[in-house]
């Protein structure tokens with residue numbers, strides 16, 4: 016039987032001149048290690064060396080060497096903060112002081128399956144890509160500080176299943192880098208479009224993906240915090256209860272609701288679901304970008320997201336860092352709340368846009384917060400199940416009405432699909 020071809024056939028020959036003594040020593044060493052010949056011994060040495068180099072590269076010293084201070088520079092300064100243009104790893108390893116940061120508030124490039132203009136990393140390699148940042152965050156964060164990462168989910172290319180990349184990242188940060196998971200939050204964007212249209216609107220086998228995970232982590236189990244800083248207005252029923260009094264009783268869940276429940280604390284403790292529509296399409300930032308023909312950042316988070324964590328976890332004068340600054344939303348919120356701050360960003364274009372948030376000076380944060388969203392209980396829409404059979408193939412094929420033949424007449428245009436519910 017013919018031998019199978021090696022994946023990487025060894026077709027190159029190199030002459031190696033050795034003294035007689037060297038050759039004897041190499042052969043003896045090879046034999047000692049159970050290797051067949053001098054060639055194998057040299058390959059073995061190379062692997063040992065490469066492994067050592069790799070291990071050194073992922074130490075603090077290695078990172079400091081790999082990401083020199085020269086790879087980042089000042090772009091703009093304000094009363095409380097600075098925008099740095101360049102690689103955040105240079106800031107983390109060579110500019111920031113160790114244990115100097117009270118809050119890292121950030122949204123890294125997501126491991127989306129489709130490359131977007133801000134350069135998403137492939138989901139599978141995401142954790143490896145993130146490692147130097149994880150090490151850098153550990154270096155700069157105070158023991159009392161927090162690391163907050165807003166991260167969107169991703170679909171596996173071509174099928175209606177989800178990537179695990181953001182969960183893997185969380186597990187890596189906790190298990191390998193020693194961060195504590197203080198509490199996961201979920202940012203619900205009520206204005207999110209029903210995408211991917213193919214699974215949600217065409218084949219109808221998945222629902223709208225409308226939450227981002229927000230991992231709140233810390234170096235110790237006890238970062239500073241106070242939820243009284245982020246209370247939400249009482250609901251109508253709670254207001255009624257506070258006004259008219261409450262009869263203490265045991266709840267069906269077994270919780271004993273005492274008289275204390277009717278004390279007005281100025282608001283109720285919010286849940287870890289943050290309802291923030293990301294609809295802002297006009298404003299100084301957007302106007303500036305349009306007027307100057309600068310790309311508007313495609314993955315901005317709404318200012319209420321960093322505001323919530325900044326108020327919850329930092330005091331005025333504390334130091335907030337956003338290593339993946341984008342259009343500097345974090346910087347603008349920190350400036351308005353009088354926290355010291357640094358935003359790093361690789362793309363000059365995003366910074367040219369983001370600078371408008373601070374010139375001539377930062378705008379105060381919006382006071383009006385009266386938008387409330389209804390969340391219907393599951394299955395609130397009455398229907399007859401018999402009229403709506405399940406897709407037994409799980410969406411493996413498009414419904415017959417949408418295949419090529421009938422497509423021209425029946426398939427909605429992409430835009431219609433996005434807006435139909």
Ligand SMILES: C[S@@+](CC[C@H](N)C(=O)[O-])C[C@H]1O[C@@H](n2cnc3c(N)ncnc32)[C@H](O)[C@@H]1O
Nearest residue numbers: 102103124314315316339340341342344360361
């Ligand atoms: C999801 S966006 C952040 C958007 C930002 N939160 C906002 O609201 O505008 C991630 C940003 O990280 C930037 N980025 C990626 N790698 C970086 C690095 N090594 N150093 C600095 N910025 C980086 C990308 O250019 C992108 O703008």
